Amino acid sequence: MPFRALAVIVALLIGAPGLSTPDWLAAHGPVAEAQATRGSLSGVVRSGPARVGLPYVVVSIPSLGIERFSGANGVYQLLNVPTGEHELLVRRIGFVPRRFSIRIEPGQRTTLDIDLEQVPVRLAGMTVTPVQPCKSPGVPDSLRSPEVWQLVATLRENAAAYRVLVTNYPFAYVQARAFGGIGDTMAVLQTIDSIAVPGTAEVSYRPGRIVTTVTVNSRRETIMRIPTIVELADKQFLANHCFSYGGTEQVGDATWYRLDMRAADKLRSPDVHGAVYLDSATSQLRRLDLELSRPDRLPSQFRGVLTVRAITTFVQIAPGLGIIDGLCAVNWLKPPRGGAVRSANVGHPIELQQSVAYQFKVPPPDVALVGTRPTPGWARGQALSRQGLSCAAEP
16 A cells, blocks of 8 residues: 655634624724724833833733734724723733733723833753653743743743734735655655745644644545644643743754643644744744644554654744744654655655745734745746755654
8 A cells, every 4th residue: 555645734823713893993983983982092011120112012902802003113002992991911922921900991092102021031950851741731830930830921922923923914925835755864845835824824822733634626635734823822732732941952052942732641642742933032923843742643554653743943024023934834643664865756755935025914013015035936847955954854
């Protein structure tokens, strides 16, 4: 029976259950109703003692489902807010969140300027913890493991910013893709194409349900759905994984903190282990490295799979706003009988993706409507050294 590779499906961005009403539309509702039952809130969000305006702060009223970004100068504005008492939540990647009680008066503009303080992450003297079996999953205690708790909180702030981006400012990618095989020294690209990918692919995390069967073009296919950044901060994901500090990694002039994640031992079907890498200077997510857990529980047609590894990288398009840059994924197969050396043409299936363009329907404040990224220049039959592929390390 010929081997079938397990397709790796990457949901490039969080799926949103529905788009919030944008400010420009909300501002043109019935005037009489707005004056009678609604008001507005505005102000400036600044950073600490320097009082510099902070761009792309998430300003929200959770009970009303209202979430907006501040502009590049820190100015924010919430329009058509129902009158009454509300709790305001203000959060920015790398800063301590703040909550306020506000009162909105009918037909009135309420002004509230806000100062945020940077998160004091102190990891210099922290001991790197080897990854252990996950017997007690969940977010670490903030008193017993404050540093790890803070890294998880930083991941959640990245997720919040990502969610606001794709919910209020829908956009689409153009992805260049390459498929091929990776052998002992080289990877050979066999198929090249490009696709348009909406930024609101609907995916939801279910514990132990990473591998699932779907219908594609009237055919049943088994796929592995890679969790998105927002799913990594989902309550279900947090409750079914253990977290530990994995040390730092030097990337050029930048230092990245590594947060290790391991699927709970109680999950008896495939899920994901892995690590997230957070920039020590900006607290932004830079890389997501995931690996299939419990490959021994894959469907019988994939008994030849040793594991699946997928590395997603992110790029900043504005201060505090990141999008997906690229993907490198490999189906690592069990050694062939007799220990024969694999050639790239019959080796481990590999998939590469690179974002080459994106376009917003309505861009965030002070962000261009259209952006482009360098084109990888892949070609059919091209050979790539394993040393240049982030996902090419042996499992």
